[in-house]
Structure formats: C-alpha cells, structure tokens
Amino acid sequence: MTMTAPIILVGAGQASASCAAKLRALGYDGALTIIGDEPAAPYQRPPLSKKYVSGELARERLFIRPLSWYAEQRIELRLGTRVVKLDAAGHRVTLADGTNLSFSRLLLATGSTPRRLPAEIGGNLANVFTIRNLADADTIAPALIPGANLLVIGGGYIGLEAAAVAAQKGLDVTVIEMADRILQRVAAAPTADFFRTLHQSHGVTIREATGLAELVGKDGRLSSARLKDGTILPADLAIVGIGILPNDDLAQAAGIAVESGILVDGKCRTSVPDIFAAGDCANFTWRGQRTRLESVQNAIDQGEHAAACLLGEAPDYDPVPWFWSDQYEVKLQIAGLNRGYDSTVLRPGKRPLSQSIWYFRGDTLIAIDAMNDALAYALGKKMLESGKPVAKAAIADPASDLKALAS
Amino acid sequence: MPKVTWVLGDGREISANVAVGHNLMEAAVANNVPDVIGECGGCLSCATCHVYVDPAWAAKTGKPAEMENDMLEITTAERRELSRLSCQILATEELDGLILHVPHN
Ligand SMILES: Cc1cc2nc3c(=O)[nH]c(=O)nc-3n(C[C@H](O)[C@H](O)[C@H](O)COP(=O)(O)OP(=O)(O)OC[C@H]3O[C@@H](n4cnc5c(N)ncnc54)[C@H](O)[C@@H]3O)c2cc1C
Ligand code: FES
Numbered sequence: 001m002t003m004t005a006p007i008i009l010v011g012a013g014q015a016s017a018s019c020a021a022k023l024r025a026l027g028y029d030g031a032l033t034i035i036g037d038e039p040a041a042p043y044q045r046p047p048l049s050k051k052y053v054s055g056e057l058a059r060e061r062l063f064i065r066p067l068s069w070y071a072e073q074r075i076e077l078r079l080g081t082r083v084v085k086l087d088a089a090g091h092r093v094t095l096a097d098g099t100n101l102s103f104s105r106l107l108l109a110t111g112s113t114p115r116r117l118p119a120e121i122g123g124n125l126a127n128v129f130t131i132r133n134l135a136d137a138d139t140i141a142p143a144l145i146p147g148a149n150l151l152v153i154g155g156g157y158i159g160l161e162a163a164a165v166a167a168q169k170g171l172d173v174t175v176i177e178m179a180d181r182i183l184q185r186v187a188a189a190p191t192a193d194f195f196r197t198l199h200q201s202h203g204v205t206i207r208e209a210t211g212l213a214e215l216v217g218k219d220g221r222l223s224s225a226r227l228k229d230g231t232i233l234p235a236d237l238a239i240v241g242i243g244i245l246p247n248d249d250l251a252q253a254a255g256i257a258v259e260s261g262i263l264v265d266g267k268c269r270t271s272v273p274d275i276f277a278a279g280d281c282a283n284f285t286w287r288g289q290r291t292r293l294e295s296v297q298n299a300i301d302q303g304e305h306a307a308a309c310l311l312g313e314a315p316d317y318d319p320v321p322w323f324w325s326d327q328y329e330v331k332l333q334i335a336g337l338n339r340g341y342d343s344t345v346l347r348p349g350k351r352p353l354s355q356s357i358w359y360f361r362g363d364t365l366i367a368i369d370a371m372n373d374a375l376a377y378a379l380g381k382k383m384l385e386s387g388k389p390v391a392k393a394a395i396a397d398p399a400s401d402l403k404a405l406a407s
Numbered sequence: 408m409p410k411v412t413w414v415l416g417d418g419r420e421i422s423a424n425v426a427v428g429h430n431l432m433e434a435a436v437a438n439n440v441p442d443v444i445g446e447c448g449g450c451l452s453c454a455t456c457h458v459y460v461d462p463a464w465a466a467k468t469g470k471p472a473e474m475e476n477d478m479l480e481i482t483t484a485e486r487r488e489l490s491r492l493s494c495q496i497l498a499t500e501e502l503d504g505l506i507l508h509v510p511h512n
Contacts, residue, residue, distance in 0.1 A: 044448045061429070066437050300446050324452040331474070333452050351473070372479035374451060382481055401478070 004030070005308060006076075008093060008103040010083050010250070012036020014044070015109035015279030015303035022307035024073050030104075032075050035095070037082035037182045040134055046296060048137040048327050050160040052295050054169065055141060059134070069179060086254035088272045105274045105310050108262055110247035112280040112294065117153070117240055122215025127222040127237040131158060131380065132244075142238065146170030148236040153212060153369045155182030159241030160195060164327040167202045174205040174233055176225075181208045187241075188344045190357050191369045195327065198353070202328055244294060246281045259283065261292045266316025268306040276310060278302040284317060289339070295323045311317060320384050329353065333374065335381035336367030345396045350374040356380070358395045365390050381407040409503035413440045413458075416511025425498040431507065432456035432494035442509045448496035451475060457482040460489040461506035468496055468505070484510030 007023065009016040012034050020032060036042070043062040051057035070077050078095075085094035086106070093101050114130035117123030129140050140162075144150075148168045153158045155177035167173045175182065183192040183338045196206050211228035215238060246261035257263045257271035261283030266286075268276040279299040283292045292379075293302075301319050308314035323334040330353055332406040341359040349355045351370060356376035367381035379402040383390050394400045408424035414433060415421070425434040435443035435456070444455035451474055461466045468491065471479060475495045479486050493507065 044452070046448060061433060064436075066439070069439050072439065162489040295449075298448065320450065324447060324450050326450065331451065372474075374474040374479065377452070378454075378478055 004032030005091065005102040005104040006033045007105050007107070008101065009034045009107045009109055010042075010086075010093070011111055011247075011279070012038060012042050012079060013109060013111050013279065014042060014064065014110075014299035016107065016308075017042035017309045018300040018303035019107055019109065019278065019310075019384075020070075020073070020075050021065075022304040023054040024075075024309065026307060026311055028311055031222065032073075033078060033101070033103075034070075034075060035078045035081055035083055035093070035101075037080065037096075038133055038135075039080045041065070041070070041079065043134065044296070045132070045250065046324075048134065049131050049158045050403070053131070053137045053141050053144070053162070054165045072278060083250060086250055086256075086275075088254045088256065088275055091274065098196070103274075105276065106266075107303075107306050107310065108251055108256075108270070108275065108277040109279045109283060109299075109306075110281045112246045114240065114244050115242045117212070117215065117242070120214075121212070122217055122222070123240070125215055125217040125222045126220055128215060128240060129237065131162060132167040132242050138218060140237075141297065143237045144169050144171060145236075147172065149234050150174070151176065151233060151235040151238040152241065153238055154243070155179075155184075155206065155208070156186065156241050156243070157183075159207075159239060160199065161325060161327055162239045162241065163199060163204050164202070166405060167199070167204050169329065174207065175199065175201070176207045176210045176212060176227065178211050179208070182206060186338075187257040187359055187369055188338065188341065188359065189330075190344060190346050191371075194355065194371055195330075195332075198328060198330060221388075244280070246283070246292060248281055251275075251281075260290075266318070267314055268310040269309065276306050278306040286318070286337075291337075292339075293319075294323055295321060297322045319380065322381060330371055333370045333377035334367065335370075335377055336365075336384045338367035338369075343392070345392050347376060347395055348398050349376065352381065355380065358392075360392060363389070365395075375402060379403060382406045409498050409500055409505065411498065411505045411507065412503065413438075413443070414461075414506060414508045416509060422493060425497050426467075427500065429498050430494045431458070431496045431498060432492070434498065435493060435507075435509075442511065443475065443493060445494060447461075451478055451492065451495065454478050454482045454492060456493045457484060457510060458491055458493045459487055459508040459510065460491055461508060462489060464502070464505050465489055471495065482510075486508055 248258040262277040298337035338359040354372035425439040447453040
C-alpha cells in the first residue's frame with residue numbers, strides 16, 4: 001500500500017454517491033474509485049416500488065448525479081464489476097475479472113438483498129419477484145397487467161407500495177401478512193389501521209395473521225398460492241417483501257466482524273483498520289443499541305459521515321432518522337425511530353386522510369408517523385432534533401399550536 | 408426548453424435549459440448546482456431543495472401548496488417570503504428566463 005493508492009468505495013449506491021461527494025467537498029483531492037456490480041451509476045431506489053414501476057417516472061430521472069459530475073469530480077466509476085475478495089491486511093480488492101486494486105482506505109457500502117422465499121415452497125418459480133434494483137423493477141413493470149392476480153407477500157412498506165401501484169393499474173391485489181397486522185415491525189397499530197383502510201378502499205384484500213404454505217407453479221411458473229389455513233388463491237405474479245439482509249458476506253470473508261450487518265462504531269470504522277462501512281449494510285450503535293437503518297436518510301448521512309471519518313477525526317454518528325412512503329394519494333412521513341415506544345398519541349390532521357401518530361417512551365417523544373400532514377412531520381422532526389420536551393396532552397389536543405410547541 | 412438560472416450564495420450563476428415537466432430540484436442536481444441537494448428525490452420530505460424565487464418571477468412561479476408550505480418550516484437557511492422547495496416547481500415555457508437564488512449552506 002502507498003498513500004497514493006485511491007480511496008475505494010465498494011457498491012455504487014446511495015451511500016457511496018454521498019460519501020464521494022462529501023470527500024470532494026471536504027477537500028480530499030486524491031484518487032477516488034467507486035466499484036459497483038450493477039451496470040448503472042448510483043440511482044435512487046425509492047421510486048422503484050412507486051413511480052418508476054408504475055411507468056410515471058422515466059429511468060434517466062432516477063440517477064443521483066449526471067455522469068458528467070463524476071468526471072468533473074475525478075471520481076472513477078467502475079460499473080458492472082463485482083468485488084469478489086477483500087484482502088484487508090494487504091489493502092487490496094479483487095474484482096470478478098481477476099483485477100487487483102490497492103486502496104489506502106476503503107468504504108463498504110454494499111447495501112442489502114431482499115429475503116427470498118425458500119425454493120421448497122416455490123420461491124424460485126417464474127413470476128415470483130422481489131424489488132431491489134432497476135433490473136427487478138424492469139421485470140415487474142410489464143407483468144402489471146390489468147385484471148391479473150397479484151399476491152403481495154409481506155405487509156411492509158415496499159410490499160404495500162407495490163400493492164398500491166398494482167391496484168391503481170387495475171390488478172386484483174391480495175396482501176398476506178404472517179404477523180397479526182401489516183406494518184407490525186415498523187409502525188404502531190393506528191398507522192397500520194390507517195393503511196389497511198386505505199388499501200381496502202382501493203379494492204385490495206388484506207389478510208393478516210395469514211401464513212403462506214406454498215406457492216404452486218405450472219411448468220415452472222407461478223399459478224396459485226396455498227395458505228396455511230388451506231385457502232387457495234389464484235396468482236399470476238407475486239411480489240415478496242419480507243425484509244432484507246445486509247450484504248456483509250464480503251466483509252465477513254475478509255475477517256471483519258459482522259452481526260446482522262457490518263459492525264461499525266460511531267465513526268463508521270469496522271473491526272479492521274482503514275476499512276469503513278455505511279448505509280444499509282452497516283450496523284452501528286445508536287442511543288445505546290445496535291441499529292441498522294434501511295433508508296435514504298441513513299445512506300446519505302452515514303455516507304457523508306464516513307467521508308469525514310475516512311479523512312480523519314469526526315464526532316460519533318448521531319442521526320435523527322427520517323423516512324417516507326407514498327401510497328395512493330397518501331404521503332407518509334416518519335421522523336425518529338419508534339423502537340421501544342410504550343404509548344402513542346393520535347393527532348387528527350386538517351385535511352382529508354390526514355393524521356399523525358406520536359410515539360412516546362415514558363414522557364419522551366421518540367418518533368412521529370405523519371399521514372398527509374407535513375406540518376406534524378416537520379415540527380415533530382424539529383422537536384426531536386432540539387430534544388425539547390413536549391407534553392403528550394399538548395400533542396393530543398387538536399387545537400394546540402404545534403409551531404409554538406416546537407419553538 | 409425554458410432556461411433557468413441559479414444564482415449561488417457567492418454570486419456565481421449557473422444556467423441551463425430544462426425539459427418541460429421536470430422539476431427544478433432535479434434540474435439543479437443534473438446541472439451540478441451546489442447547495443440544491445434533493446435528498447428525498449422530490450418527495451417533499453427533506454426541504455434540502457430550498458430556493459428563493461427572484462422577486463421578478465414570484466407571480467409566475469406562484470405560491471407553495473399546503474404540504475410544501477408546511478415543509479418550509481424546516482429549511483436550513485431562513486425561510487423568506489419567496490422561499491420555495493424547488494422540487495415542487497415544474498419547468499414550463501412560461502418560466503423561460505426564471506431566476507432562482509440558492510441559499511448558502
Ligand atoms: C423498492 C425500494 C423502495 C424504497 N423506498 C424507500 C423510501 O421510500 N424511503 C427511504 O428512505 N428509503 C427507501 N428505500 C431504501 C433505500 O433505497 C436504501 O436504504 C438505500 O438505497 C441504501 O443505500 P446503500 O448505498 O446503503 O445501498 P444500495 O443503494 O443498495 O447500494 C449498494 C450497491 O452495492 C452493490 N454491491 C453489493 N455488493 C457488491 C460487491 N461485492 N461489489 C460491487 N458492488 C456491490 C449493490 O448491488 C448495490 O448496487 C427503498 C428501497 C427499495 C429497494
Ligand atoms: S427534494 Fe426533498 S423536499 Fe424537495
């Protein structure tokens with residue numbers, strides 16, 4: 001290794017793109033390379049299950065930066081190239097074609113991979129999809145044919161977004177969720193109730209506490225689903241949204257500590273010197289607990305944070321997480337992290353289909369889900385950022401002035 | 408294609424022709440305008456695409472809609488009378504010549 005070796009960012013996604021931009025903004029002038037296994041330059045994934053798969057947003061509008069930007073910033077993009085081996089001590093990566101590249105410091109921003117259903121229960125049948133990348137969305141889009149039966153397996157945000165797009169295109173959509181209710185892992189019951197009603201009003205069937213026994217195929221292609229209660233549902237296509245797994249295998253093979261993601265400290269450092277991680281693949285300590293965030297906010301902020309850490313000292317990463325989801329005419333905006341909440345307060349909004357759910361742990365506000373209520377989101381986020389105490393009763397009173405409470 | 412000019416905090420100007428129907432956050436990012444960030448990709452959830460519309464153009468760009476108005480509560484730079492979230496302004500032929508001032512971050 002020499003100090004003239006480049007900084008290498010592995011994974012050409014949201015976190016690498018923001019890390020690269022920040023490295024240049026902070027004055028890093030040396031060689032900088034992004035290596036990604038997808039053929040495309042870094043792009044935004046959120047529209048894949050929303051306006052891109054529905055056909056409303058053209059492909060060229062997904063890209064985070066124009067290609068000219070990478071050239072201007074002297075950032076080398078090596079796309080369609082997988083890093084197959086990381087030699088941590090030797091400061092070297094090996095690409096799929098056998099090329100070896102030295103690095104001075106390295107960022108692992110490898111993202112995550114959707115969980116699939118096991119092959120034994122039909123997970124590998126044709127027309128059983130997951131949505132993670134452009135190629136997935138490009139395969140699903142032409143299958144969204146009006147009148148077709150779509151089975152969405154898993155009632156999380158991505159599954160529900162896909163259900164919304166399909167319902168609006170005139171497909172016959174059923175969502176099955178194994179847990180007692182949709183959004184079980186990520187939101188409180190009132191938020192789930194809101195979205196259940198919303199989907200039902202658009203003709204989507206939601207079956208909660210419903211397990212899948214198997215997907216049944218005909219000539220290798222999905223034809224129906226058998227549920228644990230014996231029901232047979234006809235299915236022309238299925239979208240599986242049952243969570244994601246962090247891409248930590250490259251790190252693990254290199255002897256870097258992993259545990260549900262690549263373990264990093266507040267400075268994005270892995271267990272091995274000069275190797276950092278950020279984004280979906282990184283598992284960091286937040287407010288005393290191991291945390292992985294699967295969001296654009298985290299990819300951007302932790303990617304930028306990693307840039308500072310790659311160059312030297314930085315404080316610990318301490319974000320106020322935020323997230324959004326678009327379904328039909330509803331925009332959901334989330335600030336904070338509701339983990340460990342013990343009560344919620346519902347605050348009605350001022351518009352149709354508008355309300356917010358405020359999560360408390362004891363007397364401390366920890367998160368807000370705002371449906372078509374950007375003011376609640378914005379001001380709630382402000383409260384979380386400032387740490388100013390806020391009384392439950394004040395939030396619950398629809399007449400209270402949020403602006404006054406936040407300032 | 409309407410031409411849009413971004414005036415940066417340091418006085419530098421960047422101009423570009425923008426396809427009709429594209430929003431002015433994505434146009435700024437595509438033309439490497441610093442300080443228009445667009446973290447949420449135009450989903451009205453980040454307020455990092457904040458700009459000040461030049462007074463001469465205020466009538467043509469119009470006022471923020473309700474959700475946008477709410478999101479303007481959390482801009483990093485101070486909110487002013489002509490503050491807009493540029494992801495909510497769509498390029499139209501009538502906006503040919505538009506001038507946007509970009510707050511310095
Ligand atoms: C359908 C969908 C909808 C979403 N909606 C939202 C939303 O509404 N709001 C929100 O905040 N977040 C949303 N997210 C989440 C958000 O997109 C991710 O959290 C974010 O993209 C993570 O960025 P990342 O850089 O960590 O990973 P990614 O963007 O996944 O980038 C990682 C890249 O690394 C590549 N890679 C992996 N291993 C290697 C290797 N060994 N060599 C080379 N390349 C490699 C991967 O192929 C990938 O291209 C959504 C995600 C999906 C899939
Ligand atoms: S880009 Fe996020 S609000 Fe405009």
